[in-house]
Amino acid sequence: MSPTQLPLFCLPFAGSGAGFYRAWSAVPPGLKVVPLQLPGREELFLEDPFTDASKAASVLAPQILELVGEEAPFALFGHSLGAVLAYELARELSGRSGLRHLFVSGSPGPGHGRAQRATGLDDEEFLARVGEFADYRHAAFDDPDLRELLLPLLRADVAMHEDYVPVPGPPLTLPVTSLRGADDRLVSRAQAEEWRTTTRASFTYRELPGGHMYLVDSPETLLTAVTGALHDGVTTPAGSDRGGPQCG
Template sequence: MVPQPFPLVCLPFAGSGAGFYRAWQEMAGPQQSVGVIPVQLPGREELFLEAPFTDAIEAAALLAPRIVELTSGVPDFGIFGHSLGAVLSYEIARELLRIGHPGLRHLYVSGSPGPGNGRDARATGLRDDEFIARVQEFAGYRHAAFDDPDLRELLLPSLRADVAMHENYKPSSDEPLDLPVTALRGADDALVTREHARQWSATTSAGFRYIELPGGHMYLSDGPGALLSAIATG
């Protein structure tokens, strides 16, 4: 019997949508051991007309029922998020455990310091050009869409909302999760240090693992192979 892929619910990073992860569903290779389940956020792609989230705790409470639907009938699954997606994943995991939803087996957080540790420099409130430059500095890359004035006007509201949600985030609790946690980081990430990523060890009483993968802060934009292989192997 062929083993079934391990279902992995994936939360977008700031400014992105489920389309980033839908592309992973098409790819062949070792990552077939993981079944990617993208989660869409309001304010982008097919949900463009919906108001974006502005509070991570409220977002988690609203997203948790959607994830219950997406994982209906799945015996076990993991949750993954990068940067903003990491704190959303953490709060969603906490909410799923609170309501007793069965099946959640692992939390994977990527490109993020521990949930109680934000960055000192902020982008929220800056003028458009300064805001985009600051976000580029944080992420280590610049999306080509922001060089198109029309696309920039369309994309900025959701990106601003995401960044503000992330920068204003405070954890809902400091009680450790009864859930294994794996923190992942690009080895050359200049934004999130190894020490930052290891802060996630304090969020669990059920086992912690730290993994470094090739690349910088946005290592996962180079392709999901190494990431999904690391998840599939433990």
């Protein structure tokens, strides 16, 4: 990796893979998007998917260190389920890496699960509930053959997310930015701001245009916000809210 580019390791949302991030273009100068692939999808389709977020972090952390080394700076980004995975990775890597910033997107703070669940529903109800949660439905699930192929992975990801309970531990000591689509009907502003309790360092809350899956339609806006946060510390744009150092 170029020493002038800061790697941003990206964790996928439920049912998606590294290909979602690989398709991103127009990445701002100085930033390198590095998708992390999870088992059970795309080129790792034959591998069993993760079922526990903290165990997933223990597997993924060495992969990151192998790519960047022990001291080289990098940042983490994750959306929805990916936010939980990125947070667990930050905890796993805390104090023994060059991790500079954690970006969590479209997710309540890690101590709060959903009141409504999709796990355990039959296929049609499950897909309807997931679509209701995200206000988004991928066209692949309208194809019977593709749905049969992809549904087990989506179920595994959703169950991992819905069953996630963080193990108690000290707060992080790096900046955390919580991002949310301004029209997100799944995650409220108050829920997105719960992340402030996860760090002793600076916390920033940012709203971007769109709903829960805002990053599907406007990755450029997201990447610009990420780059701004990395360059400007805790500087926030008009309409966002900045929190100072917090202890959890």
